[in-house]
Structures are given as C-alpha cells and as structure tokens.
Amino acid sequence: MNYAETLAYLYAQLPMFQRIGAAAYKADLHNTHALMEALGHPERGLKCVHVAGTNGKGSTSSLIASILQEAGYTVGLHTSPHLKDLRERFRINGRMVGEATVVRFVEEHRRAFEPIAPSFFEWGVAFALWWFRQEGVDIGVIETGMGGRLDSTNVVTPEVSVITNIGWDHMQFLGDTLEAIAGEKAGIIKPRVPVVVGEADGPVAAVFQRRATEEQAPLRMVDQKAPLPHPSALAGPHQERNARTALAAVEELRQRGWRIADEAIARGCTNVVANTGLRGRWELLGTAPRTIGDVAHNVDGIRVLRAMLAREHYTRLHIVLGMVGDKDVARVLAELPREATYYFCKADIPRGLHVDILRVQAQAAALNGEAYASVADALAAARAAAGPTELVLVTGSVFVVAEAL
Secondary structure, three states: OOHHHHHHHHHHHOOOHHHHHHHHOOOOOHHHHHHHHHOOOOOOOOOEEEEEOOOOHHHHHHHHHHHHHHOOOOEEEEOOOOOOOHHHHEEEOOEEOOHHHHHHHHHHHHHHHOOOOOOHHHHHHHHHHHHHHHHOOOEEEEEOOOOOOOOOOOOOOOOEEEEOOOOOOOHHHHOOOHHHHHHHHHHHOOOOOOEEEOOOOHHHHHHHHHHHHHOOOOEEEOOOOOOOOOOOOOOOHHHHHHHHHHHHHHHHHHHOOOOOOHHHHHHHHHOHHHHHOOOOOOEEEEOOOEEEEOOOOOHHHHHHHHHHHHOOOOOOEEEEEOOEOOOOHHHHHHHOOOOOEEEEOOOOOOOEOOHHHHHHHHHHOOOEEEEOOOHHHHHHHHHHHOOOOOEEEEEOOHHHHHHHO
16 A cells, blocks of 8 residues: 555544544553554553643643753654644654655554554554654653543553643543543553643642552642743743643653753743644734634633733634534633634534534524635635734634644
C-alpha cells in the first residue's frame, strides 16, 4: 500500500471517536495491553510526561515538549486530535512522522492488530509508543485522549503526571459531576510518581489529594496567581495558566535530574508554535477582516473565548459556529455572545451536529444567524459580510476550525 491507501485502510478498519463518537469508545485497556504485547511492550522503559485534563492538554503538552527540545533532548510528542493531517499526532522534535513510517508500521503489524480490533485512538497510541522506541527518544510527552483511568495512554509510567484542570466535557463517559470527572482524570496518578495539578479547588482538589495520598505520589498544586517568569507565544490568560502548569511539570523533571536551564525554558515558551506545530489556539486565519480560529468546544473553553474577545477591538462580531452532537450543546450556546451574527455550519464528519438542529437550538438561546451548507460557505459569507473593523471568529469544534485552516 502507498500512504493514501494506508490511510484509507485505517479509516475503514478502525472506528474513530472524532468521526463517529460513542461507537468508537473502548471503556477499558484490554485492547491497548494486547497491542503492547504484540509490539514487544514499547511502553516499558519509556521516559515520559503524561498529561490529562479537560482543557489545555494540547497547549500544556506542547509547552513541555518545546522546553525539553530547547534543553537539547530528543522529544517525542503525541497529541490528538489532528486538524489536517494524521501525522500531526506524532512528532519528534516538532517534525511529523514520515508517511513511509506509517505505511511500514501498518504493513508489518496489520495481521497482529486485526484480531484485536483496536479503535483508531488505540492504534495511534500503539504507533506513537512504537515509533518513539524505534527512534530512541530521550523523553516523550503523551497527551491523553479522554479521561485518564481508562485512556489508552494510561499504560505508561511517567516521570511526572500532569492534570491541567477539570470541567464539563464527555460527561456521558466520565461522569455527571466534576468530582466524578476528576476521579477519572486522577486515574493517571501512579505510585510514587509526582503529579502536578494546574487548577483545582474544593471537592475537586480533594479528589486529587486523596488519590495522590493513596499512591504515595508527591502532589504539586500550581499557584496560578504567581508571576509568570517567561512570556509564552500562546495568547491569553488561559494560556498563562497552561504555562504555569507546564513550568511546574518542568520543575518536577529538574528535581528528578533532568538538566533544563532557565534559558531553555524561556526559549521553549517563546518558540512553542515553531517547535511543535501547535495550531487552532486563537490563531489568526486572515486579515481585512481580522479572522480568528479557536478550537474551544465546551463550556469552559467558550468562557475562555469570551475573555479573549474582551481583549479584542472590533465594531461588530461574526461567529462561524459548528458543533458535534454529543456535546452539551445547550450549555455551550448559553455561553456565547448574543450580540454576534452567526453563520451556522456542520463539519464534514458523521458526528457533526446537523446545521438545522444547531440553528434551532441557537435561536432558542437568542443567537441569531443563518445556516450554511459547509464550513467553507459559512466562512466565506462571514468574511464577505464583515467590514475592515469587524471580527470573524471560527469556533465550536476542532473539526470546524480544521476545515477553515
């Protein structure tokens, strides 16, 4: 198979949560353990940082990876989902894995993998760990997909575990209280492995404190009011919080003997986008009119978006909005600004919420606008309607932003 044929095989054979939702979710680690066995256990002996949380996982993971790269280490980075290219999920020192490596892996292991019937994400975790071992990385930064306790990535034993924050997302899988969701995220805490928690208080903090005590894991709660010693290329107060969390994780690595100079930390924060290829985080997509894309897709993410909008100067706001059907759509819509003009759309995935349903629900939340046949049509209409002093925002789903890039 060539690369295009390999991708077609993967998408046809492996159920993908990002596309179809719950049908692809595997609520145990049985498949992942079977994949590790088939590959000779690439997770064993891998030095890594394991990152979970509701929001900010990708940014925090990228900051940590960038800093380690600037410190001179060979750094693997596994994130999800991808925006344009599957290979975005698999990077070493910022470079995406080569197409030939993906093809070779599938050809060599498809016979062993097919009886296991892994999901797309399970396959991706196995591939990342295999590739990192093949390339002899010094350390990997591994972002969870969903939750933590039953996430496929939870076969690693990291140098430090990181939990960014807890919010409302994936409640049908993780629980209908913040404490229950925190309990799932806390499942990545390992015996005697330091854990960094970026944001938590009250009963949620108590969940992490209890689990850390049970596992005899040193717990560091990040002081989010502390001055940020190094500016980050990622904009916004939420990214400052992510940076503090990343720096706390780096400090734990230092205490475990990793040599990371202050200069490397500063460069890593400054060069995070160039070093890791991170996209879709308040990203400038166009000018005249100013057009921003952001992958916010849950209640806390939209609240951050509102804070970012408050920092902008514009005379009128246009929002290109699409969502997936398994989110808490009503709660998300309630957080969006009512004064904007909306351009409703659906990303080209089965899991996307039908545009007419989105428009009706949005109207019930006093959000006014029209429905469009595609993301491209909605974006074109918004940009055509917006004057030079107005702002166009594309948001609501990773997949909507991906089609706008």
